[in-house]
Amino acid sequence: MAETILEPDLPIVDPHHHLWDRRSYVAPGASAAAPEHPFMTAIADARRYLLDELLADTGSGHRIVATVFVECGAFYRADGPVEMRTVGETEFVNGVAAMSASGMYGDTRACAGIVSRADLSLGDGVVPVLEAHIAAGGGRFRGIRNSASFEDDKEVLGPLNRAEAGLYLSDKFREGFRRLAPLGLSFDAWLLEPQLPDAISLARAFPETHIVLDHVGTPLGRASYQGKLKERFPIWRENVRELAKSPNVVVKLGGLAMAFCNFPSFLAEPRAPSEQLAAEWRPYIETCIEAFGPKRCMFESNFPVDMGSCDYATLWNAFKRIAKGYSPDEKTSLFSGTAANTYRLGLQ
Template sequence: MLIDAHHHLWDLSAVHYPWLMAQGEPRFFGDPAPIQRDYLMDEFRQGAEELGFAGSVHIQVGAEDGWQEAKWVQALADDAPDWPLAQVVFCDLTRTDLEQNLDLFQSLTTVRGVRQIVGRAPGEDAVTGTNDLLDDPRFLRGLQIAGDRGLSFDLQLIPELMEKTARVLSRAPQTKVALCHAGSPHDRSPSGLADWAERLKLLSELENITCKLSGLGMFEHNWTTEDFRPIVETCLEQFDPERCMFGSNFPVDSLYSDYATLVNAHRTLVPEAVHPQVFGDTARSFYGL
């Protein structure tokens, strides 16, 4: 079974997403205007099923109320029993009532993990201050508590944060971590990619971290398959196929290509012998699908 390990869905009338409602505000990944509309299961499944996918993982996407979003995704899953759907929810791991909050989320059968973004892009991070999580002992404790409960953590960050993040994650070895977007290599120059690859080793050496081949178009909008080659090959080399999984990052990456073009680019770059792991087995094992 092929699994898309990283995508989003939203209904703007059911859940409030501040960033989707903000008109005329460019983001680090470009102009969001074309995706500032409902993106629902039927549209996602149409593209995914045409490429042979039969299950997926929904990743939280900046809802004002993470619990409201999680309940909405659970309802989608309940309404589509023929489509295995897991979800990763937003949870502030520094909150004082963390245990109670996780109890609430784990009452939903689709919940497999949590995400709290550590870094998106240098410019936005300077404004949001989200990088400060790495210096907060409550964040580390939250990671440990999540792992003790069998919840994974989806990690989004930029290469400049990898060294500090590796030190934090080394103290939560029981927590399974999914590295989103291959660690967001935003500098695609030869020297930038070399620096990213060197920093990535600090994470790939931690056995509890799995890498997502996802979101690679966010920092290179007019991409070709060959543009992704050094990133995909480095991830496969450092993590091995058993710790790599494909995710479309749709509809965000629909700003740059259609679903088929994106999937086929990754199929070209990933050796055919390891397609079963990268396009299905790793995600199924990691997220319990």
């Protein structure tokens, strides 16, 4: 039975969702093998997630005023220079954003900001790719995500094993990374909890570049990390507090419904209610808010990936339960203000 929507009038900017048609989709650099991995099981019902599916979620009861698309390897160009093929994703998403901006699909401004992918390991050679994204984005292109998620135990990431160890530490990557700030672009960082020191190093080396830590740094609780969430929580917490000392970093509060975290609510039947989700996620989210402050934190849906644990409406109810004790101004930051500021959405 659907939950009653909590605080239905609270404006929300969802700063992290994807769009794809998975009839032929494989994440960039990922293997098409191991469909039995829980990550694939979690998104089995989302082979198609385009504007209609997104709007069904954003229209499920909460007041979603705008969203930000984050790269997922969707609709890359089929030909042309390999390094330029990622620009196809920006071209596609900007078209979806234009459809939404027409007002024909309701008040939510879908994909008001766009974060795509460019291979920063190209070094200075990435500049034409970044410029092409900017040109294709119709004024909506905001930044790049290069995932560095890596784990020696390949069962942790399964089909998303796509990066070498130490990407954010490599000289060639950093040569490309330094090109972001002069172009006014931010950087979304996805890596796993044991890799958080790499994010700390990157943030300190480039204090002028705005960095967004995705998914609270992705705590791990499956494969060789099975049952170790509590054991590793203090390690995660110390690294989050250290990262928060860099004022150029903000954090997305979410992604905890993913297979990699493996909370009891993941793939549970019957589906976990928002009370259970809030209880499982609260220690991570409250630690981040304490370390970064509300003005540097933003709740995210990470849909459709996070549908492995809940539907869209239940997810936002869980976040609202966690944020119940915060002031109205703090809630504004957490649910819309930080996202709008970080991605320069120009919302009134």
